[in-house]
Amino acid sequence: RKEVEQDPGPFNVPEGATVAFNCTYSNSASQSFFWYRQDCRKEPKLLMSVYSSGNEDGRFTAQLNRASQYISLLIRDSKLSDSATYLCVVKRAGTALIFGKGTTLSVSS
Amino acid sequence: NAGVTQTPKFQVLKTGQSMTLQCAQDMNHNSMYWYRQDPGMGLRLIYYSASEGTTDKGEVPNGYNVSRLNKREFSLRLESAAPSQTSVYFCASARGSQETQYFGPGTRLLVL
Numbered sequence: 384r385k386e387v388e389q390d391p392g393p394f395n396v397p398e399g400a401t402v403a404f405n406c407t408y409s410n411s412a413s414q415s416f417f418w419y420r421q422d423c424r425k426e427p428k429l430l431m432s433v434y435s436s437g438n439e440d441g442r443f444t445a446q447l448n449r450a451s452q453y454i455s456l457l458i459r460d461s462k463l464s465d466s467a468t469y470l471c472v473v474k475r476a477g478t479a480l481i482f483g484k485g486t487t488l489s490v491s492s
Numbered sequence: 493n494a495g496v497t498q499t500p501k502f503q504v505l506k507t508g509q510s511m512t513l514q515c516a517q518d519m520n521h522n523s524m525y526w527y528r529q530d531p532g533m534g535l536r537l538i539y540y541s542a543s544e545g546t547t548d549k550g551e552v553p554n555g556y557n558v559s560r561l562n563k564r565e566f567s568l569r570l571e572s573a574a575p576s577q578t579s580v581y582f583c584a585s586a587r588g589s590q591e592t593q594y595f596g597p598g599t600r601l602l603v604l
Contacts, residue, residue, distance in 0.1 A: 415590065426582055426595035427535070470535070479525060479550060480593060484534035 386410055387483040389471050395489045400461045404486045406454045406471030415474040416447055418456050420467045421485065427470055430456075461490045494518050496596035498583050504602045505573045513568040513599050515583030523586045524566035525593060526550075526558060528579040535582065541566055542589050573603045 389406045396402050408416075416433035431438065433445040433454050444457040454471055471483035499514045517524065525540040527550075537550030541560040555577060557569045566585075570577055580600050584593040 417592070426597050428595065429592050432592070474590070477589075479537045479540050479589070482535040484532065 385483075386481050387471055387473050389469075389483040389486045391484060391486060393487040393489050395491065396461055398461055398463060398490055398492050400490075401457065401459050402461055402488060403458075404456045404469055404471075404488075406456075406483055406486075408452050408454070408471075408473045408481075410473075410475060411449075411452065412475050413452075413473040414476055416445075416454050417472040417474075417480075418443075418445055418454075419470040419472055419482075421470055422467045427482075430469070458488075461488075463490050463492060466490045496583055496585055496594055498581075498596035498599050500599060501597070502600045504604065505570075506604050507574060509573050510569070510571050511573065512570075513581055513583075513601075514565070515567065515596055516565045517583075517585040517594075517596075518564065519585060519587075519594065520563070521585035521587050521594075522563070523589050523591070523593075524560065525584040525586075526556075526566070526568045527582045527584065528552065528577075529582060529598075530579050538568065538581075573601075575603045577601065578603045 418430040419427040420430040421427040433447045437446040442459045446455045468485040468487045470485045496517045522543045526538040527535045539558040541547045544563045559567045583596040586593045
């Protein structure tokens with residue numbers, strides 16, 4: 384079983400839709416959690432960190448459920464510019480980042 | 493502020509040739525990383541350097557060597573390129589090993 388698993392999608396949604404991605408991680412010792420965004424043929428960029436209490440950044444909401452070992456990302460009012468691949472990332476103490484394979488989102492007009 | 497820069501952007505090699513991928517950061521970060529990204533495989537860590545003077549193997553180190561030349565620069569060397577090393581290579585840096593990583597624009601390598 385991969386340490387970080389995501390549904391690869393693609394998720395095809397119209398502009399204005401709300402879309403949610405989930406990610407599961409297998410190691411309960413994971414300490415830090417992030418969502419990165421990667422545009423086609425570009426480098427990954429940090430979208431947001433994920434905190435235990437959940438956190439919001441504009442239209443984006445991230446949540447962490449340690450008991451079930453999953454992380455979610457909710458995007459409200461989707462824009463065309465949100466089309467990208469979203470990477471779920473976890474970290475345990477003393478290790479480098481562990482990346483999921485990504486979930487592809489396509490927003491259409 | 494350039495952030496993380498990588499050279500070259502593209503490279504085509506023949507099997508058996510060698511080359512060095514260069515990475516530099518101007519953010520005074522301590523930690524630097526080399527990843528490869530292949531379709532359907534996600535990002536995989538090749539080598540990392542937690543601080544100047546140290547390097548450690550990641551998930552897929554075979555066929556590669558690295559040098560942390562100074563705090564700014566971290567190079568990745570392919571001594572004898574193989575078609576299996578065709579990939580996109582990303583360098584990243586972070587203030588510390590627990591901190592957010594910032595990625596360079598990548599090097600697209602094709603080994604024939």
